[in-house]
Amino acid sequence: MTQTARERARTQITGEIKEEARRQLAAGGAPRLSLRAVARALGMVSSALYRYFPSRDDLLTALIIDAYDSLGAAAEAAVGAAAGGRDGWLACCHAVRGWALAHPHEYALIYGSPVPGYRAPQETVAPAARVPALIGGLLADALQSGGMKRGRPGLVPPHAGGRAAGLPGALRAQAEVVAAAIAPGVPAAVIARALIAWTQLFGMISFELFGQLVGSADPADDFFGYAIGEMADLVGLVAGA
Amino acid sequence: MTQTARERARTQITGEIKEEARRQLAAGGAPRLSLRAVARALGMVSSALYRYFPSRDDLLTALIIDAYDSLGAAAEAAVGAAAGGRDGWLACCHAVRGWALAHPHEYALIYGSPVPGYRAPQETVAPAARVPALIGGLLADALQSGGMKRGRPGLVPPHAGGRAAGLPGALRAQAEVVAAAIAPGVPAAVIARALIAWTQLFGMISFELFGQLVGSADPADDFFGYAIGEMADLVGLVAGA
DNA sequence: TGTACATCAGTGAACGCGCGTTCACTGATGTAC
DNA sequence: TGTACATCAGTGAACGCGCGTTCACTGATGTAC
Numbered sequence: 152m153t154q155t156a157r158e159r160a161r162t163q164i165t166g167e168i169k170e171e172a173r174r175q176l177a178a179g180g181a182p183r184l185s186l187r188a189v190a191r192a193l194g195m196v197s198s199a200l201y202r203y204f205p206s207r208d209d210l211l212t213a214l215i216i217d218a219y220d221s222l223g224a225a226a227e228a229a230v231g232a233a234a235g236g237r238d239g240w241l242a243c244c245h246a247v248r249g250w251a252l253a254h255p256h257e258y259a260l261i262y263g264s265p266v267p268g269y270r271a272p273q274e275t276v277a278p279a280a281r282v283p284a285l286i287g288g289l290l291a292d293a294l295q296s297g298g299m300k301r302g303r304p305g306l307v308p309p310h311a312g313g314r315a316a317g318l319p320g321a322l323r324a325q326a327e328v329v330a331a332a333i334a335p336g337v338p339a340a341v342i343a344r345a346l347i348a349w350t351q352l353f354g355m356i357s358f359e360l361f362g363q364l365v366g367s368a369d370p371a372d373d374f375f376g377y378a379i380g381e382m383a384d385l386v387g388l389v390a391g392a
Numbered sequence: 393m394t395q396t397a398r399e400r401a402r403t404q405i406t407g408e409i410k411e412e413a414r415r416q417l418a419a420g421g422a423p424r425l426s427l428r429a430v431a432r433a434l435g436m437v438s439s440a441l442y443r444y445f446p447s448r449d450d451l452l453t454a455l456i457i458d459a460y461d462s463l464g465a466a467a468e469a470a471v472g473a474a475a476g477g478r479d480g481w482l483a484c485c486h487a488v489r490g491w492a493l494a495h496p497h498e499y500a501l502i503y504g505s506p507v508p509g510y511r512a513p514q515e516t517v518a519p520a521a522r523v524p525a526l527i528g529g530l531l532a533d534a535l536q537s538g539g540m541k542r543g544r545p546g547l548v549p550p551h552a553g554g555r556a557a558g559l560p561g562a563l564r565a566q567a568e569v570v571a572a573a574i575a576p577g578v579p580a581a582v583i584a585r586a587l588i589a590w591t592q593l594f595g596m597i598s599f600e601l602f603g604q605l606v607g608s609a610d611p612a613d614d615f616f617g618y619a620i621g622e623m624a625d626l627v628g629l630v631a632g633a
Numbered sequence: 634t635g636t637a638c639a640t641c642a643g644t645g646a647a648c649g650c651g652c653g654t655t656c657a658c659t660g661a662t663g664t665a666c
Numbered sequence: 667t668g669t670a671c672a673t674c675a676g677t678g679a680a681c682g683c684g685c686g687t688t689c690a691c692t693g694a695t696g697t698a699c
Contacts, residue, residue, distance in 0.1 A: 157641075157695060164642090180508035182423030187685060198687075199643045207686065264504025265602055267421035276607075283608070319614035329608050346609050347619045351588065353604075354595015361506055363594075366517075367524070367570050368587050373560035378588045381626070398662060398674075405675090428652065439654080440676045448653065 165203050167193060172214055176256040181211065181266045208269055215271065216278050218257040223281025225250045230285055236298025237388040239289045244352055244379040247282065251356045258360060262353055280333075283349065287333030290345055293388055294337055300387040318343050341387060348382035406444050408434060413455055417497045422452065422507045449510055456512065457519050459498040464522025466491045471526055477539025478629040480530045485593055485620040488523065492597045499601060503594055521574075524590065528574030531586055534629055535578055541628040559584050582628060589623035 154162075171189050186207050190197040204210040229246030233239045251258040260266075261279070293299040318326065318339060326339035326346070334342060355378060358364050359371045368374035395403075412430050427448050431438040445451040470487030474480045492499040501507075502520070534540040559567065559580060567580035567587070575583060596619060599605050600612045609615035 155696065160642085180423075180505065182421075183508050185685065186687090196644055197685090198645080198689090201687075202642055259505035262598075262602070262604070264421065264500035267424050271603075279604075280607075319618055321611070322609065322614040322618055325609050325615070343615070343618060344622070346615060347592065347622060350595045350599050350619070351592045352595075354591045354593075354598065357503075357598060358591050358594065361503070362512075363503070363520075366521075368563065368566050370562070373563040374566070374584070374587060377560055377563055377584060378591070381585070381588060385622070385626070396663065401675085426652065427654090437677055439656085439678080442654075443675055
């Protein structure tokens with residue numbers, strides 16, 4: 152309950168190490184993050200860091216978890232403040248993008264190419280699932296409170312060639328697993344489209360941050376706003392509670 | 393016209409260097425690519441590589457250009473063999489994904505997080521534009537040959553809250569620039585949705601390759617097929633010529 | 634409350650490694666006459 | 667066709683740097699009696 156001075160110092164310095172590491176992430180990205188450079192910046196000797204993190208990879212893991220949690224918290228706060236349904240979705244998207252633009256190197260750390268030689272441990276899974284879980288909950292809520300069209304979501308008809316209305320088998324099964332985990336009661340067809348919306352959201356943000364939109368949708372604000380609206384339609388989210 | 397032995401040797405060895413560099417890319421990603429290691433693997437002394445590439449960054453640039461060209465060629469071949477319109481789009485998507493799965497580290501090189509400290513020079517711009525240009529051309533062709541619905545593409549209606557039918561201003565202007573460059577005659581509304589489809593395509597592939605789909609749409613084959621069909625609908629592409 | 638001991642943070646030196654790049658050089662290939 | 671010179675590929679040593687991690691150590695903080 153009461154913390155000893157040692158415990159307080161430990162928490163404090165652990166925080167300072169991560170803070171400095173984040174600064175270096177911004178300077179050179181994950182591959183250039185160096186324990187020695189972090190120690191140097193903090194006026195410590197490099198071996199001292201091993202009192203706090205048993206290896207470089209453990210420091211990386213801590214940064215990854217923090218990044219997922221920071222993003223998750225930002226998104227949750229935005230959704231909590233929104234009216235739900237379609238508004239919740241839009242708020243979530245804007246919060247995710249806003250966080251990404253504010254923390255581009257932490258975004259790259261969790262959504263960019265995997266760091267070579269690093270394998271994310273189990274502990275990162277739960278923080279990574281916060282945004283998907285948030286979206287799932289939002290859909291489930293919207294479905295209950297009338298914020299979503301019933302039946303097959305969206306109104307895009309099967310194309311002229313005549314595609315079967317159902318989902319392909321594996322996708323249906325996967326969607327049901329997802330529904331059971333994070334979106335109870337939401338039909339597989341809605342989940343399938345939500346998966347599209349989800350990958351679309353991060354695809355846009357990655358393209359924006361990684362420079363692929365230069366020469367087309369850059370600056371991306373209007374494009375982003377338009378796209379997330381289209382995704383809301385696709386999923387079947389309607390305005391109002 | 394006729395090549396000297398020296399010229400032949402130069403072309404050959406330049407190729408071997410890039411080949412070995414690609415192998416090392418697969419082993420450790422771009423940040424771990426090392427001139428010395430490449431030279432070692434080829435039985436050369438590291439300084440000899442400087443006869444072929446003036447610096448490490450120039451080797452990286454060559455790999456990036458090759459990757460864009462390889463991807464572009466694969467996509468173009470697939471579209472060329474398809475019936476056009478919707479089929480062309482689907483073929484393009486499958487070709488891009490197929491290439492990405494076959495060359496995951498080259499994909500990460502061009503669509504992953506930027507390599508720290510590296511700035512892509514102008515020469516990479518044209519190769520990078522091949523896939524977008526291909527899609528643009530495909531849309532223009534489809535529009536001319538009746539492979540696309542006229543008028544506002546797709547059938548998703550404005551959401552219940554009543555969104556204005558038009559595109560936001562900046563997006564409309566950007567879409568017109570894109571149309572002028574790679575999709576002559578294609579309306580801005582179609583371009584805007586094609587931008588969504590394009591970011592969606594690469595967003596899905598990145599999520600698949602970078603491990604974000606584990607636990608949901610994994611394996612991603614059915615999800616991918618479903619999503620690109622939905623995108624075709626969104627853009628207004630119909631089956632047949 | 635005071636003392637003896639255990640815990641822990643931080644030091645400094647070292648190990649063993651790898652990197653990109655430069656430079657003066659040797660020897661083979663190509664070119665001009 | 668043969669010779670003199672220029673071009674270029676590749677060598678080997680060196681410069682100057684950085685890295686992660688280990689280890690024996692000092693000295694401060696915490697704990698049990």
